[in-house]
Amino acid sequence: MRWKYAGRMKRETRKKVWKVRDKRGNIGFFKYPYKRTKKSRKHRQMIVNEYLANSLAKSLGFPVANFKPAMVSGPDRRKVRGYISRRVNAKEVITWERAKKEVKYCPEWFVNDIKRLAQVIVFDAWILNKDRTSVNLVLYRDSTKEKYNWYLIDHGSALLGSPTNSPFARVKGFKHPQLKKSMRIPTGMKKVVLSNRSAVDEMVNRIQGLPESEITRAIDTVPKQLALTKRKKEFLRRLLQYRQKCIDLIMLDILDQIKQNKPGLL
Numbered sequence: 001m002r003w004k005y006a007g008r009m010k011r012e013t014r015k016k017v018w019k020v021r022d023k024r025g026n027i028g029f030f031k032y033p034y035k036r037t038k039k040s041r042k043h044r045q046m047i048v049n050e051y052l053a054n055s056l057a058k059s060l061g062f063p064v065a066n067f068k069p070a071m072v073s074g075p076d077r078r079k080v081r082g083y084i085s086r087r088v089n090a091k092e093v094i095t096w097e098r099a100k101k102e103v104k105y106c107p108e109w110f111v112n113d114i115k116r117l118a119q120v121i122v123f124d125a126w127i128l129n130k131d132r133t134s135v136n137l138v139l140y141r142d143s144t145k146e147k148y149n150w151y152l153i154d155h156g157s158a159l160l161g162s163p164t165n166s167p168f169a170r171v172k173g174f175k176h177p178q179l180k181k182s183m184r185i186p187t188g189m190k191k192v193v194l195s196n197r198s199a200v201d202e203m204v205n206r207i208q209g210l211p212e213s214e215i216t217r218a219i220d221t222v223p224k225q226l227a228l229t230k231r232k233k234e235f236l237r238r239l240l241q242y243r244q245k246c247i248d249l250i251m252l253d254i255l256d257q258i259k260q261n262k263p264g265l266l
């Protein structure tokens, strides 16, 4: 088998996540052993969120981790089925949280593609991702002389929400329990967002210009084995279209909040 258990993640995650490795030394982060329990069915919902968010992020031009189904040989050598978020191969790969202070205070000096980074908040607002914490943004580079590149990970609690905050069962229309929740953003990101307003507006336009067929296509990239029901597909399509239409107003609100040093509300 290609992937093997290489340790448990303790920090930076609230769930069971294994670090895994293959023969070539590639590293991945493995989620959600597949068992036929109620809890795992709910976990499947988070994998749906990951797939759909990844797919939408790609259509908007954001770099995201490669996320795929995989079999892993577990700590007891038994085979386990789940999903791997692949780590890029670079000399230094860290979460934003572990970056040095100067990187967080002056990202434009240390990080590539700052305009796109400023646009992430619009994407997160669209897909109801309140969890863009400092550990859900990854930086990487091959030498300390280079600026960092970055990519997004962990969209498990966006869209349909997480098992502990499962909106779908409770929603009627578009009253979504994730709504009015405050967004967490990485340290230093407020400045990046506020000093790149035109990039932020550009992403608002880009999301609003995304054709309906692109949303449907993204929903269809969710693997069949995740058993996403027709009802949930329809819910996701309507949720995304509804927020797409008013993302300009949503962003005005969020920008206003963060200017006042308050967390933006979804």
Ligand SMILES: Nc1ncnc2c1ncn2[C@@H]1O[C@H](COP(=O)(O)OP(=O)(O)O)[C@@H](O)[C@H]1O
Binding pocket: 009, 011, 012, 013, 014, 015, 016, 017, 029, 065, 066, 085, 086, 087, 088, 093, 095, 135, 136, 138, 153, 154, 155, 156
């Ligand atoms: N593709 C990746 N590249 C680098 N680190 C990753 C990657 N995927 C996960 N991780 C690490 O594993 C941690 C937990 O993964 P994450 O997808 O955020 O799971 P959770 O839903 O438990 O927060 C992350 O905070 C990060 O440290």
Ligand SMILES: [Mg+2]
Binding pocket: 012, 013, 135, 136, 154
């Ligand atoms: Mg996380």
